[in-house]
Amino acid sequence: MLTSLELCAGAGGQALGLEKAGYEHEALVEIDSSCCETLRANRPSWNVIEDDLRVFKERAADFKGVDLVAGGLPCPPFSLAGKQLGERDERNLFPDALDIIDATRPRAVMIENVRGFLSAVFHDYREGLKKQLKKLGYEADWRLLNASDFGVPQLRPRVVIVALQSKYVDAFDWPEAEAHNPATVGQTLYDQMAADGWRGAKKWRDRADEIAPTVVGGSKKHGGPDLGPTRAKAAWATLGVNGKTLADAPPERDFVGMPRLTVPMVARLQGFPDDWRFVGRKTAAYRQVGNAFPPPVARAVAEKVATALANPAVAKRRA
Numbered sequence: 385m386l387t388s389l390e391l392c393a394g395a396g397g398q399a400l401g402l403e404k405a406g407y408e409h410e411a412l413v414e415i416d417s418s419c420c421e422t423l424r425a426n427r428p429s430w431n432v433i434e435d436d437l438r439v440f441k442e443r444a445a446d447f448k449g450v451d452l453v454a455g456g457l458p459c460p461p462f463s464l465a466g467k468q469l470g471e472r473d474e475r476n477l478f479p480d481a482l483d484i485i486d487a488t489r490p491r492a493v494m495i496e497n498v499r500g501f502l503s504a505v506f507h508d509y510r511e512g513l514k515k516q517l518k519k520l521g522y523e524a525d526w527r528l529l530n531a532s533d534f535g536v537p538q539l540r541p542r543v544v545i546v547a548l549q550s551k552y553v554d555a556f557d558w559p560e561a562e563a564h565n566p567a568t569v570g571q572t573l574y575d576q577m578a579a580d581g582w583r584g585a586k587k588w589r590d591r592a593d594e595i596a597p598t599v600v601g602g603s604k605k606h607g608g609p610d611l612g613p614t615r616a617k618a619a620w621a622t623l624g625v626n627g628k629t630l631a632d633a634p635p636e637r638d639f640v641g642m643p644r645l646t647v648p649m650v651a652r653l654q655g656f657p658d659d660w661r662f663v664g665r666k667t668a669a670y671r672q673v674g675n676a677f678p679p680p681v682a683r684a685v686a687e688k689v690a691t692a693l694a695n696p697a698v699a700k701r702r703a
Contacts, residue, residue, distance in 0.1 A: 385406065385407075385408045386406060386407045386408070386451040386452060386690055386693065387407065387408050387409075387410050387450045387451045387452070388402050388407040388408070388409050388410065388450060388451065388452040388453070388454055389409075389410050389411055389413075389444075389447045389450045389452070389453050389454070389484075389488060389490070390402070390409060390411070390412045390413065390453075390454045390455060391413050391437055391453065391454070391455030391456075391457070391477075391481060391484065392413070392414060392415075392437065392455045392456050392457055392458065392477070393412035393413060393414040393419070393423060393432075393455075393456075394414060394416070394419050394456055394672065394675055394676055394677070395419045395422045395423070395662060395672035395673065395675075395676055396412075396419075396423050396426065396427070396660065396676070397456075397654065397655075397656065397676030397677040397678060397679050397682060398454055398455075398456055398496060398676075398677040398679070398682040399412055399423070399427075399430075400656070400657070400660070400679040400682070400683075401677070401678075401679040401680065401681065401682025401683035401684075401685075401686055402452070402454060402682060402683070402686050404679065404683040405682075405683045405686035405687045405689075405690055406687075406690060407451070407452060407686060407690070409430055409431065410431065410447050410450050411431045411432075411433050411447060412430055412431065412432050412433065413433045413435055413437060413440050414432065414433070414434060414435075415434065415435065415436050415437070416672075417434060418663060418664040418668045418669075418672060419672055420432050420434045421663040421664065422661070422662050422663045422664070422672060425661055425663050426660055426661060437477050437480045437481070437484070438477075438480050440484075441480050441483045441484045441487065444483070444484040444487040444488055445487045445488065447488050448487065448488050448489060449488070449489070449490075450488055450490050451490055451491050451492065451693060452490050452491070452492045452493070452494060452686075452693075453481075453484060453485055453488055453490040453492075453493050453494075454493070454494040454495070454682075454686075455481060455494075455495050455496070456495070456496045456497070456675075456677045457476075457477045457478060457481060457495055457496075457497055458476070458477055478513060481495065482513075482516055482517070482520070485517075485520060485522075485547075486520055489520075489521075491548070491549050491552065491693055492546070492547065492548050492549070492552065492689050492692070492693060493517070493522060493524075493545070493546065493547040493548075494544065494545070494546055494547075494685060494686065494689060495544070495545040496542055496543070496544050496545075496677045496682070497542070497543045497545070498542065498543065499528055499541045499542065499543055501526075501543045502526070502528060502543055510526075513545075517547045521549055521550065522547035522548060522549060522550075523547065523548055523549075523550055524545060524546070524547035525545075525546055525547075526543055526544065526545040526546070527543070527544060527558050528541055528542070528543055529541070529542055529543075529544055529558075529559075529681055529685070530561075531655070531678045531680070531681050532565065532566050532595050533561035533562060534559070534561070534562060534678070534680045534681045534684050535562055535566050535655070535680050536566060536653075536654070536655040536678045536680055536681065537566040537567050537568065537569060537571075537572045537595045537596055537653055538566075538595055538596040538597075538598065538599060538653050538654065538655075538678070539595055539596065539597055539598055540598050540599070540678060541598075542677065542681065544681075544685050546685065546689060548689070548692060548693075551696045552692045552695075552696055553692075555691065555692040555695045555696065556688060556689065556691075556692035557688055557691075557692075558685075558688065559684035559685055559687070559688050566595055568592060568593050568594055568595060569592040569593075569594065569595065569596050569623050569625070569653070570588065570589035570590060570591065570592030570593055570623075571589065572652060572653060573589075573592070573645075573649050573652065573653070574586075574589040576634055576646070576648065576649050576652070577589070577634055577635065577643060577649075578634070579634045580633065580634045580635065580636055580637065581636070581637040582634065582635040582636065582637060582639055582643070583637055583638065584635070584639065584640070585635075588624050588643065591623065591624040592623040592624050592625065593623075594622075594623060596620075596623070596653045597611075597612070597616050597619040597620060598612075598616070599611070599612075599650055599653060599654060599673070599674045600612035600616060600674055601670070601671045601672070601673065601674020601675035601676070609629060609630040609666050609667045609670040610627060610628055610629055610630070611625070611627030611628075611630075611645070612627065621642065624642050624643070625642060625643065625644070625645060626641070626642040626643065626644045627644075627645075628644075629644055630645055630646060630647060630650070630666060630670055631643070631644035631645065631646050632646065632666065633646065634646065647662060647666060647669045647670050647673060650670065650673050650674065651673045654673055654674075654676055654678050654679075655678035655679045655680045655681070656673070656676070656679060657679075
């Protein structure tokens with residue numbers, strides 16, 4: 385059984401993917417109390433550590449020898465929707481993650497971030513990160529992966545950084561896209577929309593005939609339980625979805641108009657299993673869902689990492 389230490393675990397999207405890929409979590413570190421409650425509620429056996437990464441790193445050596453250090457580091461420093469301050473952003477936790485990698489010396493590293501990380505303005509930062517990992521004994525690579533290539537019914541491009549100890553590098557291959565496109569929003573959510581007997585559910589299903597726009601989780605400083613800025617709401621409207629707010633329940637039998645999504649509906653669009661419960665009020669729960677790394681994508685990458693770690697001999701033959 386491979387072991388993992390997860391940083392900035394959020395509500396468990398990446399953790400679920402790792403679990404499905406066969407990893408056992410030594411610990412999951414997360415600063416947000418609502419996210420920690422969600423993790424504990426769904427997996428009481430997990431070692432959830434509610435702490436700031438900048439503080440946790442002082443005891444990271446307790447997890448020395450773990451196979452994989454994974455994490456979804458804060459996106460705002462690199463987001464195209466933000467100021468793109470990168471290393472100058474106080475929320476940038478890459479230096480702290482590097483300290484933790486140095487202290488734990490895992491065989492592999494897997495970090496998720498937004499596509500803005502690949503922006504030309506961050507070229508030097510990326511190269512610097514690669515050099516720092518090289519000094520620690522790792523070869524790093526990254527790729528932009530689309531969630532829809534892995535069965536998630538959503539347009540959600542994300543950068544995944546994988547760094548491996550040199551002897552495993554040649555045994556690693558990026559996951560390939562699935563052969564078929566994911567289900568449409570209508571197909572994915574029809575049973576939930578029809579759960580309270582809404583008579584317009586079938587007509588809505590047929591209208592919602594594309595995958596979802598990117599689900600936006602929002603931050604604690606800005607936004608509430610809605611589906612994003614004006615452009616995003618317009619995209620949802622073409623699918624027959626009112627993105628101005630979220631609903632507490634599916635449409636009633638005689639509902640007329642464009643339905644709103646519920647938190648469980650959005651969670652399904654993110655690739656979460658239906659039995660995964662998000663703790664907290666609607667706004668907090670929705671942010672947990674919207675900021676998550678889709679479990680199927682995390683699983684696909686983690687399985688490839690696991691294969692590489694199991695086959696150092698393959699790496700030697702390729703070398």
